[in-house]
Amino acid sequence: MTDLEIAQRVDAKGLSCPMPIVKTAQAIKGLSSGQLLEVLATDAGSVKDFEAWAKSTGNPLVGSSAEGGVYRFVLQKK
């Protein structure tokens, strides 16, 4: 997945629960259907939380990775 496809980025590094999810919910409102949102977080709980958020809101989690304590999530607006 190239960076060009990402429509918006959210930097939630350092923030604790629930702010990574809250910022994601606020950011995805501004996207149109099919666009991708990238979220960076350092909260280890966010791995499970983003799965749950994607399931509940119906915005699929199309990619996730972890590198050097930073979690990267790519979500697609439904």
Place this chain on the structure above:
Amino acid sequence: MSLTLERPREAAPSEAPAPLPQPAQASEPALHDILIIDYSGELEKTWATMILASTAAAMGAKCRVFVTFWGLQTFVRDERRITGRNWMQRLLSFMQRPGISHRKLSKMNFLGMGPWMMRRLAKQYQVSSPKELLEVAQALGVEFMPCQMTMDMYGLTKDDLVEGMGEPVGAATVIGLMQQGSSPLFI
């Protein structure tokens, strides 16, 4: 988008039975409303209320918070010091300072040293304060409903409460929401 197939109205009764209603599509699960009863008003419980309410709204659920008894003290404006009309109401507000920034811990309060340390740690670990989370929750559409009975008992008016509170309601509203399927949470 969900697709529903309707049988034509003029269909003969002898036809094959209509298919069972399809479950909601995986991409659009049916979400229950969330109903939090904010009863205790202590710092750690207020924090839990605000975290869960803002998360519920962020996850696409309709979230309501019924604020009652000590919980209502959280929603008095921070700058109000003495509230109430008669001496007992005024003395109660003097004994426990109202406002979201003046909550006490239920355990290990130690004359405010516990909350002070909690706030220091929260800052260090970038945990949003209850006040910040209240603003987030309101921006995400969480509905805060004050208890009319508690307002009367404490001598509080709508002017004493923070901006953006909903209309005062009673227990019947709360039970009604539960009967209609809201997931209740008593904090």
